[in-house]
Amino acid sequence: MSSALSTSRSSIAVVSFPGTNCDHDLLYLIEEVTGTAPTRVSCAERELPRDLDLLFLPGGFSYGDYLRCGAMAKVSPIASAVRDFASRGGKIVGICNGFQILCELGLLPGVLLPNRTTRFLSRTLPISVDSTDSIFTAHLERGEQFAVPVAHFEGNYFAAEEELRRVEGEGQVIFRYCAPDGSILHDREEANPNGSCHSIAGVRSPSGRIVGFMPHPERVFEPSLDPVRGGGIEAGRCRRLFDGVLSAL
Amino acid sequence: MAQKDMAQKESAQKKFRVHVLLKEGVLDVQGKAVESSLPELGVSTVSQVRVGKVIEFVVEDSPEGSTGGDQDELVKKLCEELFSNPVIENYSFEEVA
Numbered sequence: 260m261s262s263a264l265s266t267s268r269s270s271i272a273v274v275s276f277p278g279t280n281c282d283h284d285l286l287y288l289i290e291e292v293t294g295t296a297p298t299r300v301s302c303a304e305r306e307l308p309r310d311l312d313l314l315f316l317p318g319g320f321s322y323g324d325y326l327r328c329g330a331m332a333k334v335s336p337i338a339s340a341v342r343d344f345a346s347r348g349g350k351i352v353g354i355c356n357g358f359q360i361l362c363e364l365g366l367l368p369g370v371l372l373p374n375r376t377t378r379f380l381s382r383t384l385p386i387s388v389d390s391t392d393s394i395f396t397a398h399l400e401r402g403e404q405f406a407v408p409v410a411h412f413e414g415n416y417f418a419a420e421e422e423l424r425r426v427e428g429e430g431q432v433i434f435r436y437c438a439p440d441g442s443i444l445h446d447r448e449e450a451n452p453n454g455s456c457h458s459i460a461g462v463r464s465p466s467g468r469i470v471g472f473m474p475h476p477e478r479v480f481e482p483s484l485d486p487v488r489g490g491g492i493e494a495g496r497c498r499r500l501f502d503g504v505l506s507a508l
Numbered sequence: 509m510a511q512k513d514m515a516q517k518e519s520a521q522k523k524f525r526v527h528v529l530l531k532e533g534v535l536d537v538q539g540k541a542v543e544s545s546l547p548e549l550g551v552s553t554v555s556q557v558r559v560g561k562v563i564e565f566v567v568e569d570s571p572e573g574s575t576g577g578d579q580d581e582l583v584k585k586l587c588e589e590l591f592s593n594p595v596i597e598n599y600s601f602e603e604v605a
Contacts, residue, residue, distance in 0.1 A: 373537040
């Protein structure tokens, strides 16, 4: 991949772990949107680029999901640099396994349990935007819907009662799974298929600078790869999800 | 290695076994799946199946003069920082022969 050897300085980086498999989708779309190849960082490194502004933790199965999803990544060499970056106010987006890693790192609340159905879930699902107080959702409308692919075994968002109350109280939910008509139905499998607490598909840190979510909008960045069209839904609408965080740079 | 050194080395090691189990009230899909298969074995008297993890390892005694703390403290640290996630899991550990 040329971006790994690129000499141009990008303020965006994507971390790859052994078992990460969505990094190339992100590298591709970031270059498409910003015109500059992001820096690809191996988890074996101990430092992030010095002028870093935005860090992506992509999807996949880091370290084969050994022990718990995200647990091994939490103790990989790059982890303390990610923590430092977060504590300096750095912006981080974690997608799917990247979300699981952020939860394991304690940078986002909660944890992702195996799906309630006990099955791997690979499907396109409607999600609804909740909080717009985050780097990823600031340009979106509350209640705006997207049809986004999900592909996970551990996507069942869980937080203990007290923490869940705090997450809801602070408005830290950025995306929820919903029915095609937009209604949020926690107890209905068709509207919340992995059984997440409060249908939560993504959350933000209290500052809004760190976000994580299970769905994979990067997979349908190119309209020709988007299976969702018709019924008034325009193909490639998920491209819009990246407009905010990437155009702010 | 001399026999005496070997004996000393062994005495400086402790073997531990850690048990990790999901907390009460946290959905255990493996336990649920295992339980739902039991009627196939003709078993109807077993319920509340929980599936956890067992992790075994050997800890060397701290080198002389190190500030590593005792071995139990080290095992506790590993349990809290890696082997279990305190949001969803409880752990216990024991020294084994």
